[in-house]
Amino acid sequence: MPSPTRRGFLVGGLTALTLTTGTGAWALDRYVVDHVEVADASAYEAQQGSTGAELDTSQAVLTDDSWSADGTTITVRKVSTGSGSQVVTYYVADLVLSDATVLRSAFAGDAFGTNIVDETSAIAEQNGAIFAINGDYYGFRETGMVIRNGVVFRDSGAREGLAFYRDGHVELYDETATDAQSLVDTGVWNTLSFGPALVSGGDVLDGIDDVEVDTNFGNHSIQGDQPRTAIGVIDDNHLVLVVVDGRDSGYSVGATMTELATLMQGLGSVTAYNLDGGGSSTMFFDGDVVNQPSNGGERGTSDILYVKG
Template structure:
């Protein structure tokens, strides 16, 4: 029996006029913070239409004979078989498992999704509210439901910042190199790269399908990288929240088109304390990843499978809004067993 698509529940970060007046009265610094972190700034209001237009005019050929656009990947999607912990179709094989280590306040609980893809373009990206810009958020579940996702995980929260190279589903959205990024190529291989040494168009021309801009890289050639516990992200606003034991999301590469995604819950003594960056790297290493990269974490760390929330963000059972996800489609056509 086919699984019904859940209705999409839109959420927007609303600013009530009376509250806005009070906040603005607090001074220009408060007004700046409100504009920087709360108010939506939409650059592209209909991403699907934008991608279609870009794909129609693009003359770039695929690398290694892969499909030219994500539409081809959608067109070849087939009905899959879905259980509580697995999904199998001609395009993807997904296995989700739960791991618990330690005891008492040192307990750590994390969730592992092993992904085998027939083609690199099966792993796609989607934006909150089908819009590109800053401070546009929906939960991972909501973005996933809007895109028929059988599997979804939070991305890099690109919308929190205005820097970084953002290429999604083969289309350039931002070209402001600033940090160490991760590039998924159409031929199935994945590379950590220096955003400041290239351009978004050069990456697309080389066959890049998706990029992520957060970090740091955790593993290279299967070895844990030095200094990862001291790395800061968004230091221009004093964001030190990635230090210490925290909820985490990471993606790793075992082989071409063989990925592993980990979501670690945290800040929940007795259930899951979270892990340091080195602890996250050790998890990825134990899973056989050769390359691994840290994504947005904290309350954003969320895994959704079969339309259901898998983990327990911050031990509260509710999701925090984010700007983007990585996902695999096919939920509406899946047959449940």
């Protein structure tokens, strides 16, 4: 039983692939070899007419833990709680956005497809980001809605997703009950497809410690104490993004899904959603990775959420 001092807390990310005889070639092609569907995602977005707010950063103000420009403010803080083998260390980024489209998505290599990866910090730097976290690792799977920066990249509903609207509100939705173009037509700017949902209507959801996000090869379970990444909604254009470090006794053991949900609720989230975690869990701010990824360094991922500096 976790110590009560830890109450108030993310996703044991993608586990290492084991290539076995008879399935090795298939698994290598399915989970390792790059499959590019859109080679220049930025050009594709421009062609599709994607537009978002542009920040005037000429008067940007940066301190050790905050950044503001043109009505958008980002504040980052580190928190440690518990003691001994039960200590948990996590990072909280409070984002108040002047416009919902200031929060953007970017793909590794500016390419859309499967198995295309780069480090969160590298993708962030390539896109001039002041702040970024890892996304939902869309490229590990072939299902799930992928709408990024107002453009449809994949329309294959499979699970409960999270939709960010241009008017600033964010909502959970059933991917299988709609289609991507309908979402864009109603104002969706970005979608995330991982999960599970952690908080809905201000309440921590039941059963989330037993959820299996995927049943595909190498990613059956996200249970137990793990490094985690999550995003919460406090109000329209007011978000809280959290990275919990883990797998390092004495520094941070990680968090269960319910602990993560309780943490998000305690930070004021009325809605919260779990993203890819484990070795992927990374927070980038002002040119540096601020947390300690559990692999001893960053693990490649397929996408990030970021604010341009």
